[in-house]
Amino acid sequence: ALVAVPAKRQAAGTVPVDEAIVARVRLHDGRTLPFWRADWVRQQYLPGTDVLRTVARFGGKRVVRQIGSAAAVREDRRWLGGARPLGAGAPPWARAMYRRSLLVLRALTDRHTGAVVAGARDGWAYVWPRDAAAVALALVDAGYGPEAHRVARFLTGLDLNAAARFRGSGAPVPGRGAQGDAAGWVAAAARAAGLGARPIRDRWRERVDYQEGDAGDYLGNAIASGVGAAAIRKLFSSPRGLARTAGDPASGPDSAAAWAIRPFPRPALFPAIRRTLLRLVAQRGSRFGIVPSEHWPGGDDPWTAPTAWTAWAFAALAREGDEGQTRGAIAREDRRAALRLMAALRRAATPLGLLPERVDAQTGLPTSTTPLAWSHAFAILALRELWPRRAGD
Secondary structure (H helix, E strand, O other): OOOOOOHHHHHHOOOOHHHOOOOEEEOOOOOEEEHHHOOEEEEEEOOOOOOEEEEEEEOOEEEEEEEOOHHHHHHHHHHHOOOOOOOOOOOHHHHHHHHHHHHHHHHHEOOOOOOEOOOOOOOOOOEOHHHHHHHHHHHHHOOOHHHHHHHHHHHHOOOOOOOOOEOOOOOEOOOOOOEOOHHHHHHHHHHHOOOOOOOOOOOOOOEEOOOOOOOEOEHHHHHHOOOOHHHHHHHHEEOOEEEEEOOEEEEEEEHHHHHHOOOOOOHHHHHHHHHHHHHHHHHHEEOOEEOOEOOOOOOOOOEHHHHHHHHHHHHHHHHHOOOOHHHHHHHHHHHHHHHHHHHHHHHHOOOOOOOOOEEOOOOOOEOOOOOOHHHHHHHHHHHHHHOOOOOOO
């Protein structure tokens, strides 16, 4: 992925010809033009594959290019056929999102080492332990045990105190300090993949969290690091739910509260988490999803990963509900909340079904890396929670 041309240089138009791979077509009049100069272009993946087909028209000339061999088509379809299917009742859009998300994870994962890059773009083509761990959880849930095992094995070999991100070789990438949730996420991936429990010894206080700003004592880091429900309540409770920063109710609700439902369940906190997420969705939601937290400093553009993990949490809350009249009504409300968030995620996806890191709040157009492994991993987990495979399906 590091061969990708830097996005800033693309925008500036300063990319030397010998640094990019550009598909071109020779016209009858002798001109040679790149595909982006065509009068009309359409792209799509061949069904069930990561093989991209481009059809372009230059005046009266129709040109077709396919990136990927016939063998790649067969292999992708064979691999996808091994997925654990969604349960009965899953609508076509859910099955399509599920398949495309699995193929994205396949494309971004090294099949030999298990290293998972966040995205195929400069600056994102690294392994973030938290992101890759979520991929391992999704692969386990979808029935890809061996692949998840490789991802988890790679993660357990990292020096998590050395950096926030790592190369495919396992070497730390300088420039960003260790994050306070990495050890917890790696431990969760290791357990899910059958590598056994991994003790969490790394500190979570005064560490950067998933928002990658200043170091502090943050909710997501505490949850991932195994801090108990009573301590979390004492440190992060506020009248509006669980706040992002310990001892600072004004820091506002944080979507990372959802992690204490899945994958680090604290049942004693479920009512407070539900209140937190409902408030955040109501205040900072749009038709394309939500932002990470109430006082998120990065503007109003929705982020697909928090949207998807919040949907996963609401879907899990719905399944936790019993059949009693009161609780049953709440469970139905939780499921509706999950489905609304998944609908927002669908609107945020590109026409090819890829999930950007974030999208414009008004137009839904991608404003960052597309696709993002983390977002697709949580989409898989949310879909499997909404439509689990049951006996007899």
